[in-house]
Amino acid sequence: MGNEACALGAIVAGCRFFAFYPITPANEIAEHISILFPKVKGIYIQMEDEISSIASVIGASWAGNKAMTATSGPGFTLMQENIGYAVMTETPCVVVDVQRCGPSTGTPPLPMQGDVYQASRGSHGEYPIIALAPSSVEEMFTLTIEAFNLAETYRTSVVVLSDAIVGHLMETVEIPDISAIKIVERKKPEKNSGAKYFLDEDVAPMPVFGLGYRAHVTGSTHDEGGFRNVEDPVYVDKVVKALYRKIHKHKDHIVRVETKYLDDAEVALLAYGSVARTANYVVKSARKEGMKVGLVRLVTLWPFADSQVGEVARKVGKIVVMENNLGQILSKVREVAAKYADVEFLPPRIIGTLHEPAYVMDYLRRICK
Amino acid sequence: MSQVHIHPLLVKYAREGAYRQPHCPGCGNGIVAQCMLRAIDELKLNMDKMVFVSGIGCSSWIPSPFFYADMLHTTHGRPLAFATGVKLGNPELRVVVFTGDGDSAAIGANHLIQAARKNIEILTVLVNNRIYGMTGGQVAPTTPHGMKTKTTPYGNMEYPFDLCKLVEVAGASYVARWTTFHNRQLVSSMKNGLLKKGFSFIEVISQCPVQYGTFIGIKDPAELLRMFRDISVPAEKAKTMSQEELEGKIVIGEFVNRERTGLAEAYQQLLREMEP
Numbered sequence: 001m002g003n004e005a006c007a008l009g010a011i012v013a014g015c016r017f018f019a020f021y022p023i024t025p026a027n028e029i030a031e032h033i034s035i036l037f038p039k040v041k042g043i044y045i046q047m048e049d050e051i052s053s054i055a056s057v058i059g060a061s062w063a064g065n066k067a068m069t070a071t072s073g074p075g076f077t078l079m080q081e082n083i084g085y086a087v088m089t090e091t092p093c094v095v096v097d098v099q100r101c102g103p104s105t106g107t108p109p110l111p112m113q114g115d116v117y118q119a120s121r122g123s124h125g126e127y128p129i130i131a132l133a134p135s136s137v138e139e140m141f142t143l144t145i146e147a148f149n150l151a152e153t154y155r156t157s158v159v160v161l162s163d164a165i166v167g168h169l170m171e172t173v174e175i176p177d178i179s180a181i182k183i184v185e186r187k188k189p190e191k192n193s194g195a196k197y198f199l200d201e202d203v204a205p206m207p208v209f210g211l212g213y214r215a216h217v218t219g220s221t222h223d224e225g226g227f228r229n230v231e232d233p234v235y236v237d238k239v240v241k242a243l244y245r246k247i248h249k250h251k252d253h254i255v256r257v258e259t260k261y262l263d264d265a266e267v268a269l270l271a272y273g274s275v276a277r278t279a280n281y282v283v284k285s286a287r288k289e290g291m292k293v294g295l296v297r298l299v300t301l302w303p304f305a306d307s308q309v310g311e312v313a314r315k316v317g318k319i320v321v322m323e324n325n326l327g328q329i330l331s332k333v334r335e336v337a338a339k340y341a342d343v344e345f346l347p348p349r350i351i352g353t354l355h356e357p358a359y360v361m362d363y364l365r366r367i368c369k
Numbered sequence: 370m371s372q373v374h375i376h377p378l379l380v381k382y383a384r385e386g387a388y389r390q391p392h393c394p395g396c397g398n399g400i401v402a403q404c405m406l407r408a409i410d411e412l413k414l415n416m417d418k419m420v421f422v423s424g425i426g427c428s429s430w431i432p433s434p435f436f437y438a439d440m441l442h443t444t445h446g447r448p449l450a451f452a453t454g455v456k457l458g459n460p461e462l463r464v465v466v467f468t469g470d471g472d473s474a475a476i477g478a479n480h481l482i483q484a485a486r487k488n489i490e491i492l493t494v495l496v497n498n499r500i501y502g503m504t505g506g507q508v509a510p511t512t513p514h515g516m517k518t519k520t521t522p523y524g525n526m527e528y529p530f531d532l533c534k535l536v537e538v539a540g541a542s543y544v545a546r547w548t549t550f551h552n553r554q555l556v557s558s559m560k561n562g563l564l565k566k567g568f569s570f571i572e573v574i575s576q577c578p579v580q581y582g583t584f585i586g587i588k589d590p591a592e593l594l595r596m597f598r599d600i601s602v603p604a605e606k607a608k609t610m611s612q613e614e615l616e617g618k619i620v621i622g623e624f625v626n627r628e629r630t631g632l633a634e635a636y637q638q639l640l641r642e643m644e645p
Contacts, residue, residue: 017458038643043457043636048483052450055443059422059454062441063462067454085444209439209455210462212417216384216434218442227386227434228442 002140002167003028003070006096006160007036008175009144010068014183015094016042017060017067019053021075024108025164026098029070050075054082058091062217064208066148070096072164073115074105077122084123085219086157087243090198090206092186094147096160098167101352110352111164111274116328119159120302126240128247130254131159131302133272134166135280138173143299149184150254154246155203161301163324165274165354189213196224199238201245248303256299257308261287265294267368268312269360270333271322272298275348278355279322285361291368301329306336313337318367320344322355378406382416384437391430393502395582395590397549397575401496402431404552405465408559419463420455424448424477427503427577428469428496446477449484452491460633463563464490470497470511474530478510481532485539485568490631492562492569495532498577506580513617518584532572537625542567544625548574548597551621558623567631574619 006029010018018037020030030046037044043060047053050071057067071079076097086093099115101107115122119131130150134143140162147158189197189205197207197215204224207213216226221235229235247254261283262268271279276297286293296312296319298305309332313319319341321330327345334343346363348355379388392398409416416438423429425445433442439462443451448466456464473481473495484491501507506519511529518525537544543565547555555573562569576582576593587593597619604622607615630638 017454019454038639041640045453045457047450047453048479051447052453052480052483055447055450056454056457058443059441059451059456060458061454062439063420063455063458065458067458081444082447207439209420209441210418210459214384214416214438214440216440216442218433218440219444220442 001028002134002137002162002169003098004032005137005140005173006070006144006162007032009141010094010148011036011040011042012178012181013066013145013148014185015066015068015148016040017057017065018042019045019047019056019069021047021050021053021071023072023075025100025167026070026072026096028167029096050078051082054079054086054095057093058082058086058089061091061093062209064210066092066152068094068096070098072098072100072108073102076115076118080118080122083157084125084127087123087127087129088219088239089217090155090204091157092151092155092206093157094144094151094160095157096144096162099161099163107352109164111324112352113163113273113275113324113328115161116301116325119161126244128244129159129302130154130156130247131161131300133161133298133301135273135276135297136166137169137171140166141173141175145181145183149182152184152186153203154250155186155206156247161273163274198222198226199224199242201242201249203246251303254300255303255305255308257305258297258299259312260295262294262296262312262315264292265316266292267318267320267364268294268296268316269320269322270296270298270309272301272329275322275324275355278357278360282357282360282364285357286364291364293364293368298329304329304332306332309333310336310340313340316341318342318344320346322346322360324348324351326351378403378410381410382406382437384434387434390435392427393579395576395578396427397498397573397577398427398431398496400549400552401494401573401575402435404555405494405559407556408563411556412560412563414463414563418461419465421465421467422448422452422455423467424469424472426469426472427498428467428472431467431496446472446475447480449473449477449480449491449493453484453487453489456489456491456633457636460637464492465563466491466493468493468495470495470499470509471501474510474532481536482539485536485541485570487632488540488542488567488629490566490568490633492559492565493571494559495570495572496575497532497572498575498581499529500577500581500584502577502580506584516584533570533624536570540568541570541625542627542629542631543569545570545623546572546574546619546621548601548619548621549576550594550597551601554621561623561626566634567629
């Protein structure tokens with residue numbers, strides 16, 4: 001199951017602190033971790049809500065642990081303030097959002113890709129985020145590991161934007177040779193390095209609590225030493241830009257896009273997460289019927305793959321954006337692709353369900369005439 | 370030329386460049402800070418192994434950035450949730466939370482109840498000035514009934530929390546209340562809390578001459594301290610008094626001091642049992 005693979009990925013990545021509040025459809029992640037963690041000297045705690053789950057994850061991260069929480073839409077909303085805090089204080093942590101139908105309580109067990117903008121813009125203020133979108137059970141494993149590697153490399157909170165389909169999906173997975181998997185450990189400061197623990201666009205080393213660094217960590221506007229300055233707007237400018245550059249300067253290392261059959265493609269289907277499974281299937285069927293259709297799958301949702309999508313737009317006549325919502329990543333695609341190619345949007349026939357292959361094929365036959 | 374005398378506790382425990390206090394003149398936070406540093410000094414605790422966690426509000430600036438130790442200044446109401454992660458994440462650390470009545474009796478009250486129930490080994494010092502000081506004197510869940518504030522211009526229709534009772538029934542291992550007048554008792558209580566292997570809670574009723582003082586018409590900090598002295602009743606004596614007699618009084622003392630395994634220790638026991 002996707003959620004189980006996520007739990008295993010976290011353990012392989014070195015995660016040893018997991019905090020959780022029960023919510024459908026993310027519960028299986030916590031159930032597996034609560035069984036497995038004590039065997040690997042990990043701490044599992046069920047907190048009183050999602051606000052305290054993410055808060056304790058951030059605390060545990062400063063105490064020297066790789067730390068994670070998992071949730072779904074409503075809980076993800078409650079976490080937003082402290083996700084902003086994690087970004088502001090440059091705290092590595094992973095948040096798994098197994099998306100469900102909203103708004104509000106919505107339909108808990110059904111999937112929707114409704115949290116794309118919540119992932120990047122849910123907290124107040126100006127900040128960057130990294131979000132990955134797994135499409136398979138295998139990717140619930142590999143992308144959870146990658147999320148930890150990115151979180152530790154860039155000292156930030158990374159979102160794994162899964163959904164009820166991928167989280168509850170059962171399929172066979174080949175677990176690769178664990179010893180060959182790349183695991184990133186966080187950079188600690190040299191003693192007496194001048195205590196510049198924050199705001200380096202090439203990522204400052206992170207002082208761990210209890211080792212004598214005596215770090216000052218605050219969600220208020222601060223300088224490189226962590227000292228609060230809430231009077232001078234120059235510090236606001238500095239913080240906001242340093243945090244932004246830390247991620248966007250290293251976009252080439254962060255952003256991953258997968259493409260298929262694009263060489264001669266006239267139409268590109270662009271999808272991510274569970275929807276990319278249908279897109280992948282349909283592209284193959286379309287090719288059999290002689291339609292020149294290719295596939296763009298966004299593995300990284302944020303930062304948005306603007307140069308990669310822009311490049312595709314220059315090659316093809318039309319990009320069809322497929323999402324299980326009313327068009328969220330669509331606006332980012334239009335922003336970079338509209339001047340080179342037609343951008344169309346194809347939601348599923350019924351929001352909250354998968355795009356049926358036959359429905360997408362009919363659509364392709366119409367536009368490829 | 371005048372000579373500058375720096376307090377020896379400041380030399381020993383203050384973060385370089387953090388000598389300037391952000392609190393209003395006459396605020397009780399300075400007393401609370403000094404009591405904590407005295408307790409740490411008398412116990413000879415290693416500041417390398419101490420973590421201070423605070424939320425948002427006047428009390429949060431007691432340790433941040435002033436105390437020279439690892440310091441996590443967090444979001445409004447959540448310091449106990451952050452501190453739970455710090456303590457479970459490294460049980461060797463001694464974790465102290467500074468919070469206020471807005472922080473942990475209103476927006477974060479559930480975290481206070483749950484941390485007490487979990488009996489996590491954290492000392493919480495809740496500085497209760499019975500009003501929202503930093504934001505300009507709005508009513509708090511600790512404001513006395515009938516009192517006028519910025520947002521209860523016709524008098525407070527609600528009743529205040531008894532935070533010590535709340536934390537006691539929730540399951541804390543150590544519970545005490547003092548006022549800023551009772552600083553010697555407070556130091557001794559803080560020492561007990563720092564050494565306790567469970568959730569410890571100390572409520573400090575503190576003077577806010579600028580906001581609270583304005584609304585009750587006593588703006589002189591010394592006079593507010595004398596008032597605390599006069600209306601305080603020791604816990605033992607309070608037991609013999611009626612509800613009417615206790616009206617407007619502050620019951621002080623140690624209410625709970627019991628032994629129960631703390632959560633971090635319980636978890637470590639499990640990890641030892643699970644070792645192959």
